[in-house]
Amino acid sequence: MTEFNAQLIGRTEKALNAILARQLTDIGITEPQWVALTLTVTGGGSGVVARVSEALRVPESTARSRLAELGAAGLVRPTADGGFEATEEGAARWGSVRAAVGPITRTLWGDLPTEDLAVAGRVLETVLSRANSVLSAAA
Template sequence: MTFTLNGQILGRTHYATRAVLERELGRLGLTFVQALLLNALAAADAPLPRAEAARRLVEAVKVPTATAHATLAELIAATLAAPLSTDVSRVALTPTGRHTQQLVAAASAEIGARLWADLSAEDLAVAARVLEVVRRRAEQTLTAG
């Protein structure tokens, strides 16, 4: 069977793999965007300004800024993230948030290992290069207006 790489295949692959992850995230009481924001907070070297945390989510999944701020508010309400007591404009994961993010990372790694298991390193490298070029072009198109 021959496939032509196009937006439809990319989209269907994204939504199928995302649905598998979302099933696991649902068991943790999280949405996809909440999990991405947990990842962004976990990856930060220090507590992030709220605006920066929101910006990282906007960049990652192209949600409106208001949605990113609402997602951050959800994580704070769930006690997965909290403002610093010394500077409420900055947020960080709570111990519960860090533990939850580690569960998300483990679930994501297991899913990835299962879905990509029998693909050769060469095929994966080619796919990664092609997808990165397409992603960069799409990002340039978005910033060009």
């Protein structure tokens, strides 16, 4: 059995990102733009710049640039409160990627026992929390 370690996490993340990248090519956006679009579609508004910044681990100016790129592509638009919201086209493209990824996700882990998924979730959440602590201490 493969040892649980950083290499396994990294290889898994790379494989999952490659699957996502194939879908994103169809709609013409990058993975960082996908994160920004997802956060806008699922809860845009005035706080979306900060949420994108946190999710991508970039300065707010970079997050705002990702959102501006999506704006130039007609996928999001600024709101009166200084935030962003998805356009109909942005929501439609986001939905098409989600619809394409759903069956792939079910193939990857849909048949795994619920208990195994719960353990994996707890382990990854612990690793993420600890990594965030390391990053905060280094800042």
